[in-house]
Amino acid sequence: MRSIDEPKVYLVAKTMLEPEGLDAYLNDIGKPDWRPDPNVSDSENLIEAAGRMCYRSWQPYDPAKPEATNPNVSTVRQGNDAYISNVLKSGHGSVLEHASLTFICRNVSRVFTHELVRHRAGMAYSQESLRYVRLDDIPFWIPDSASANDQAKKKFEEVVSFLENTQKELSDIFGMANLSDFTTKKQLTSMFRRLAPIGLGTTIMVTGNLRAWRHIIEMRTSPHAEEEIRIVTGKIAEICQKHFPNIFQDMTFDSDSGSWCFGHNKV
């Protein structure tokens, strides 16, 4: 067994504005008095643009700009913070789907990945294949709730080492070292993994839009959620708040329960 640290989260991609295209569009509809705020993230500017486009609420009505303004609109909210606050309050969360974040979650177990992939709406996944990757050494994170107890920790280590040896024994039984045919090796590796622990450390790449991340953070940092997914989604929550303070302006950490809570649920 190869002991590994607790799960790690890497932010590897996020939505970017294409300023030339957005500028060209705004010029073509009559140059409303709105431009992206350089002090605000691209994702938050994009989400604001999506909302303002819906109602032609770039600025108050101006008959000289019929394609950019709307006689029903006499005042508009100023600033990304205030604009997004109103989107969240009124539950018009579909505009949040235009921006997405991609993470790599490393040293996570199949317990975690199986729970994560239950989230379908607005999500994309790529997971390390255990049909291809041989498990000659099993990376394993012992959850804090087990490692705090010496007897339980020892039991975890014994069982994982036993299963790791089983992988090696199966490898010998089928003469893996002398096999060259990749398809046969893949079939055998795939069969061996049935005797691997679901707590083994693996990797998943996950992309989700900001509406979906809000929902997942709320559900999966709740005290009712499992230990490992609470750690991972807690880390994702911190990254989201740092990068998108306006979208996550109603998210607070409750230190008593260790969960992240939202002023507006299920936007």
Ligand SMILES: Cc1cc2nc3c(=O)[nH]c(=O)nc-3n(C[C@H](O)[C@H](O)[C@H](O)COP(=O)(O)OP(=O)(O)OC[C@H]3O[C@@H](n4cnc5c(N)ncnc54)[C@H](O)[C@@H]3O)c2cc1C
């Ligand atoms: C504490 C906890 C315990 C759990 N225990 C179990 C368990 O014992 N057994 C079990 O099987 N699962 C369990 N789950 C998983 C849970 O039932 C969900 O499958 C999982 O959390 C995904 O969330 P979601 O359904 O909101 O889906 P998401 O894909 O995250 O969807 C987001 C939202 O979009 C809407 N939506 C998505 N898909 C559809 C659809 N097809 N039709 C209509 N609306 C849709 C819903 O409003 C949904 O809430 C548990 C989850 C938690 C947090």
